[in-house]
Amino acid sequence: MSRTLTIDPVTRIEGHAKITIQLDEAGQVRDAHFHVTQVRGFEKFVEGRPFQEMPSLMARICGICPVSHLMASAKACDMIMAVHIRHTAAMLRRIMNMAQIMQSHALSYFYLSAPDLLLGMDAPPEQRNIFGLLEADPEMARAGVKLRATGQKIIEILGGKRIHPAWVVAGGVASPLTEEKRAEILALLPDALVLAQQAFERFAPSLERFQAEIESFANFPTLFMGLCSKQNTLEFLNGDLCVIGPNFEPLERTSNAEDYDELIGEAVLPYSYLKSPYYKPLGYPAGVYRVGPLARLNIVERPGTPMADRAFAEWHKVDRQSSFHYHLARLIEIIYCIERIGELLHEPDIMNANVRSHAPVNRAQGVGISEAPRGTLIHHYGVDDDGLMTYANLIIATGHNNPAMDRGVLQVAQRFVKGDELQEGMLNRVEAVIRAYDPCLSCSTHAAGQMPMQIELLSAEGDVLSRVARG
């Protein structure tokens, strides 16, 4: 008799999802899917609002990465106004965006994934959390807290508050940088850089312990997509949109954000509210691609700052198709962000007071693309002559990764799940492959581990044969 295992909710991710694993009569995994079970409807209820409100409205999508939505939204509004924002404003936006990436990566690595990586995938769930990490390795726990706090503090210094800052606006930013704020941010960076480098130096040599996970955590050829600079270095805000193939060969490169519509199609699958984007020229599913830290580091020739470039030497030693290496990529990107923020704060124009451009509606459509911590984020707006929103399409980073996550669940389940001997560790690995992507399912806050993870064994007729709950 075939059976279905359901993991609902998936814990230690941002938002709500569940996983189902279909077993065959022999107890072997036949199929598996990742389902997103929440729907938010932002695209619909912004219709009729003035486009200038969009950055603030869009930031409300998420309490974890409001800054990312601010960036993509503001860029879409810039295009509606047909303005090229001031150089200083662009640099200030970059700094805030990188602070966001830094704090989000710290949350993902140290709070959500390090318990698995340090304590082991088979450790009891009541230990696999930051308090378990605290007992096992207080130094690493302190590093995580410090790095996240540093990113949040930079956002707060620039935007006035940590969550939902309204400082990034259509046409630039609301206020220039002061010398006091510049000094305050610069003072935060040296300690943070040391901690990030130490975390990288500890994690990189430990990868050999995770060979089974590296081989099976969504380790398959896909395309990769992300922004990169003209010099083929990391660029999270204003770069070209690049697509590379499964052998890391360039497939596409455009500086025109509006081209996204030619590059990306969206498949709708019956078991998830999340759409499944794909690279249009190859169709679905051949055009499945991944975004985020793994993709970005696979696309660039080097990150572009001294210490991150040195860390990048390790990158070419790993199996870059494995989604397990999102973790390593995050640590390299944290190093890059800290260094790059410091570089930008020493740019001669960084204190310029001209940071906002003003213009009426000059175009009926605007597209903004930025790199969120989890990957490429696209906001596409349409407005009427009065600047009222008539249309919004958002392709969020997690959405891009949806097909790869889905396929990754199947791969890891086939490797670790045996239907006749359900164990905590193997189910945790199925969750952990999702956690490697750090999906942000737009983002109701939840308590990891507090929520029960429920596994149900269902007969082919849908009857519950047995139920296991934890938490």
Added chain:
Amino acid sequence: MKPLVIGLGNPLRGDDSAGQRAAELLYHCLEPGAADVRLCHQLTPELAEPLSRASLAVFVDARDGGEPGEICARRVESFGETRHTHFLTPSALLLLAKTLYGSAPRAWLVTVSAAQFEFGAALSPEVEQAMPELVDRVCGLVAAEGDLPEMPCAS
């Protein structure tokens, strides 16, 4: 070292904003710089470090239960085990501060019972009416360095 006041809650969920609102009003009865005042949606591990440096901690929050507008104040000890990563209890945060940074201050939790947690920035009339007393209670604790009797909740 100075006292740390943490006003907790979601400013867009009715009476849940009472903690943040009270913290914003402390300037009425505290000298500038007399306390480090922070507004938060919820407690997170990043607060452990500033907490470890505080001479006294006062958490101000809305309470789900009791007669709307009722104010309670009780001491908080560091204890407990939590698996939360997005929010913590005051007790768990104190434990985190002590374990990570070697020190945790004496702490109080001051609450006002909420009438509603609906969408919107407005407080209920009961909680609005209780705000001056809530603010006074927090200021009193800060001024007395935490040496005040507890005000247990009636229910």
